[in-house]
Amino acid sequence: MRHIISLLLENEAGALSRVAGLFSARGYNIETLTVAPTEDVSLSRLTIVTKGGDDVIEQITKQLNKLIDVVKVVDLSEAAHIERELMLIKVRATGKDRDEMKRMADIFRGRIIDVTDSTYVIELTGTCSKLDSFIQAIDRGLILETVRTGVSGIGRGDRILKL
Amino acid sequence: MTMMNGAEIVIRCLQEEKVDHVFGYPGGAVLNIYDELFKQDKVKHVLTRHEQGAVHAADGFARASGRVGVAIVTSGPGATNAVTGIATAHMDSIPLVVISGQVATSNIGQDAFQECDTVGITRHCVKHNFLIKNVRDIATTLKKAFYIARTGRPGPVVVDIPKDVTADRHSFEYPAELQLRSYTPVTKGHSGQIRKAVNLLMKAKRPVICAGGGVVLSNASGKLADLACRLNFPVTNTLMGLGSFPGTDPRFLGMLGMHGTLEANMASQHCDVLLTIGARFDDRVIGNIESFAGAQRKIIHVDIDPSSISKRVRVDVPVVGNVADVLEEMNRLIDAESEKPDIGEWWKTIEEWRGRRSLKYKTGKEIMPQFVIEKLWELTRGEAIIASDVGQHQMWAAQYYKFDAPRRWLNSGGLGTMGVGLPYAVGASFAGLGKPIVCITGDGSIQMCIQELATAKQHALPIKIVLLNNHFLGMVRQWQELFYESRYSQTHMDFQPDFVRLAEAYGHVGIRVEHPQDVEPALRKAFEEHKNDLVLLDIHTCPGANVFPMVAAGKGLSDLILSDSL
């Protein structure tokens, strides 16, 4: 099962490597990991997408909680939540492909944010699977570069991860 | 306010923490700290002969005294030498503060002389670690380090201090309180869970209590004894739990696990309620995990660390909390019960298993190692602090020395580090316990930290070293005999030093023992005539002796190989 784990972390040197190191040391998998400071600069917020059975996810949350720098942990996927990922994708855009690429970007509600004679950079936001679908929908051979941020997640409504 | 340099602040913090002994080894990056150590006499420094020895000694001190052990090492090789010691303490949840020197902040990352990323290297074998970048942070960081080391599930904390930080000046104020929003260890267990646990215990027909190192760490032996005696329940110990329940009590079944007794293993497998306290279902303790988990019984698991619960074995009633607090609450509830469970039938079954005397061994012309431990127990009336190394001798010590009180059994259970024995004995010697300190070791293990004979001489420590010399890396040889058709690959010690003369070279007493009838006189000589000397007893034991009972790797707890004398 895919899980989205969110955590608040002391914004200290080395704190991120404790989290990343925990996953490698215990053989847990990380699909994506994002991290940035919150409105309170002493805290960072991390979102980790991982896969595993219930037992593994239980251990992951417990082990994360055990790290001294980790302030709070929630498994977002336990209840209603929103996930978003940002992708920047550079594609070849010449001849008939140029129009087609513009059309695809529109369908996926992407924005073209850089244009040259032969290339576009398209910005796309959405769930992981939406970004995957876009990549599948366009001609693979036209993709020059992709860069994805990894998933950020937040609980819906009253589910709040705060101190 | 008076200003002082960072090194003096470090020493003042140690004084505030009432640290009377530190174990260490100097070097460039800790020169400032050593200079301040020199100028005062409240914190005494024990110079070991290797940083591994320093950390093990601090660890042995902590195990024996229940206090936080402190070690000081220099940067680079000092820190890397300390890693084995730190990892050893970490696996057994021993509270340590290890202060390491680091190159000056301006040199960090420059591949400076004796630079290594100590915080990075030790990250996976500490409870927590810190790099102090500013002199004003020293006091708070050390306060945090001691607090984190000794609270919750204890463990080692490394504090890395660059040389310039120990030279910079600042005022000293030791914080009275700490605010650690991300670290709030639990104490009391959930009362509903404790109620459930007690209900299960009261209905049990075939109960077993399995007590681990957590009972020792939380000083809860008295409360455990109360519980077991109130209910007349049988008790077994993990290797780390030995001494948490009196080894001579008739309710004690001996150790369980890979080299557990028949009665302890059978009872743990065939009970209907297993109360596991302060233990973590280690693979050496439970054997084959499917076989263990497949038994029809309810498991109650009391542990301070939530991540220990249901990590390897799903349990029925988890109780997260400090073992001492939880036991106290349990005892209160049990007292209120009018009827105690009647487990007479169960005791009969257990006595049948016990009647098979699974620790019996054959005797002959050669010295049997088991016999040596039995004699040692008799002679010391079970009162000695036993610091053991790792191997067959460790298992024999665990099986045949009956520990009646906690903190008398010091050994590396989790990491299984050969070489800990002598430095543990050195460290324990400074705990002020007024008891004889014995190091039980093997011909392999003793050579891994042999240099600490010098430390022992310098401080005139009257340690008794019982070297069970089988000319083999015996524990590995045993596996080769049983599972590799006796192909003794690299386990025979073809050459050995003359241990007697080696002890003498360090200024100690050495005695060679070769015949069974000489064992007791030699032990007497060591403990009586040479009471105040370090004595190394080089006891040549039967090379082929094996540790039984044994649960082979992958087998269930009740699938025991018994000694062929049975």
Ligand SMILES: Cc1ncc(C[n+]2csc(CCOP(=O)(O)OP(=O)(O)O)c2C)c(N)n1
């Ligand atoms: C540092 C280290 N290296 C290797 C091992 C693997 N090992 C476990 S027991 C053992 C043999 C120990 O020999 P000795 O100290 O003579 O004890 P004996 O088993 O003969 O009593 C070895 C090599 C270990 N536990 N620790």
Ligand SMILES: [Mg+2]
């Ligand atoms: Mg040996």
